Amino acid sequence: MEMAIEVESLYFSYGDSLILRDINFKIKKGEFVSIIGPNGSGKSTLLKNMISIYKPNRGSIKIDGKEIREYKAKELAKKIAIVPQDTNIAYDFSVFDVVVMGRNPYLGRFQSESYKDFQIVEDSLKLTDTLYLKDKSINQISGGERQRVIIARALAQEPEIMLLDEPTSHLDINHQIEILSLLKKLNTEKSMTIIIVIHDINLAARYSSKMILLNKGEIISIGKPREVITYENIEMAYNLNVVITENLYTNSPYLIPLTSKKL
Ligand SMILES: Nc1ncnc2c1ncn2[C@@H]1O[C@H](COP(=O)(O)OP(=O)(O)OP(=O)(O)O)[C@@H](O)[C@H]1O
Numbered sequence: 001m002e003m004a005i006e007v008e009s010l011y012f013s014y015g016d017s018l019i020l021r022d023i024n025f026k027i028k029k030g031e032f033v034s035i036i037g038p039n040g041s042g043k044s045t046l047l048k049n050m051i052s053i054y055k056p057n058r059g060s061i062k063i064d065g066k067e068i069r070e071y072k073a074k075e076l077a078k079k080i081a082i083v084p085q086d087t088n089i090a091y092d093f094s095v096f097d098v099v100v101m102g103r104n105p106y107l108g109r110f111q112s113e114s115y116k117d118f119q120i121v122e123d124s125l126k127l128t129d130t131l132y133l134k135d136k137s138i139n140q141i142s143g144g145e146r147q148r149v150i151i152a153r154a155l156a157q158e159p160e161i162m163l164l165d166e167p168t169s170h171l172d173i174n175h176q177i178e179i180l181s182l183l184k185k186l187n188t189e190k191s192m193t194i195i196i197v198i199h200d201i202n203l204a205a206r207y208s209s210k211m212i213l214l215n216k217g218e219i220i221s222i223g224k225p226r227e228v229i230t231y232e233n234i235e236m237a238y239n240l241n242v243v244i245t246e247n248l249y250t251n252s253p254y255l256i257p258l259t260s261k262k263l
Contacts, residue, residue, distance in 0.1 A: 003065065004029045004161050004193040005050060010059035012049055019045050020217045023059070027210070029160070030191045032184065034204035036228075037214030038238055043197040044085060046214070047163050050195075051082045064160065077105035081159035085166050085197075087150050089138050095149050096134040099124055102156025124155040127182060129175075143170035151179065155186075161193040162186070168198065176200075180207050205229050206252040213237055229253040235261075 003026050010023040020042050027033055035043050048054045050061060052068050061068045063079055071079070081102070089098060102124065103117045113121075125131040128148040133141055138149065147170050154162055162183070168176040184207055186192040198204045204211060205225035213221040213228050215237040221228045234242050239261045247254035 002029045003027065004031070004063070005195075006060070006062040006065075007050070008060045008062075010046075010049065010061065011057045012045060012054060013057055014045075018217065020049070020056075023219060025212060025219065025222055027193060027195065029193055030187065031193055031210055032187045032208050033193075033195045033210045033212065034208040035195065035197045035212045035214060036199070036201055036204055041214040041237075042217040043214055044165055047082065047165055047195070047197060051080055051163060052076060053082075074105040077157060077159075079159060080161040080163065081154035081157040083147075083150050083154050083162070083164040083167055085169070087146070092137045092139055094134065095130060095136055095138055095141065096121065096125070098138050098149055099130075099134075099152045099156050102153040105157060120158065121152075121156050124152040127155060128152040129178065144172060144175055147171060148175070148179065151182075159192070161195065164194070164196045166197055166199065168200065168203065176203065183207070201229060201234070201255050202247070202252075205254070206247070206250045226253050229255060 005027040007023055007025050010020055011018065012020040023046065035046065037043055045054065049056055063071065099121045100113060103113055103120065107113065125134055128151050130145065130148045130152050133145055133149065138146065147167065151167065167179055171179060180203060183194045187194045208225055210223065211225050211228040212219055213233055220237060221233045229244060231242060231244055234240065234255060241258040241261060243256045243258060245254045245256060
């Protein structure tokens with residue numbers, strides 16, 4: 001089985017503080033992976049290492065079998081796209097123009113977009129239910145609309161792997177399910193490898209083939225949702241009394257938080 005991402009003995013620090021320690025995991029092509037863990041456990045930092053925004057102090061990250069540091073920026077952007085937690089867009093670009101930016105890796109230095117590029121942009125807008133926003137300024141739409149537009153931009157990049165940092169955090173329950181279902185569809189129909197950071201453990205368990213539980217910069221559990229979502233693991237990572245039951249409608253483990261152990 002071909003690997004999309006292989007991370008080996010990764011260490012990363014901001015200045016003197018070590019944030020990620022001895023991170024090891026492999027993600028096969030076509031997997032749907034959720035990274036969960038408490039605030040500050042290193043989830044976003046790990047994602048940013050996986051797309052070369054940050055460079056690890058030690059260890060190796062391979063994308064499609066090749067060391068990440070050996071990729072040129074445009075070449076990497078065709079393999080992997082990121083939907084960050086907060087996207088600041090300084091200028092008043094229209095939604096359409098923002099999504100067109102997803103085509104940059106495919107254009108030469110002085111080359112402008114072709115009919116095909118615009119077609120891909122339109123498809124991406126349609127898939128994320130944002131076509132009606134196309135002429136609006138990116139700075140004059142709601143948080144949830146903006147999140148869907150940034151996902152459309154990542155789709156326009158036509159990546160093999162998509163990394164999303166809390167893609168459902170600003171969304172209402174309908175759009176949460178819609179976005180996760182869309183990611184699942186891209187995953188099953190286009191074999192796109194999907195990796196999301198997400199706080200909602202029940203949604204993560206429902207959509208993922210694999211989960212990674214981070215705590216204090218280390219992986220404390222990795223595997224299928226049922227292997228990771230155990231009383232012991234959740235209690236250890238979140239300092240919380242919980243009950244793990246079964247969601248009979250979605251056939252996935254279901255967590256009910258009870259009381260914080262700090263109180
Ligand atoms: N740019 C930075 N410089 C220094 N320290 C940082 C920086 N970004 C994050 N940190 C620290 O690194 C640690 C991990 O942060 P990170 O954002 O990766 O956590 P997270 O698991 O994504 O958290 P959350 O669930 O709150 O989004 C935290 O202690 C945080 O304070």
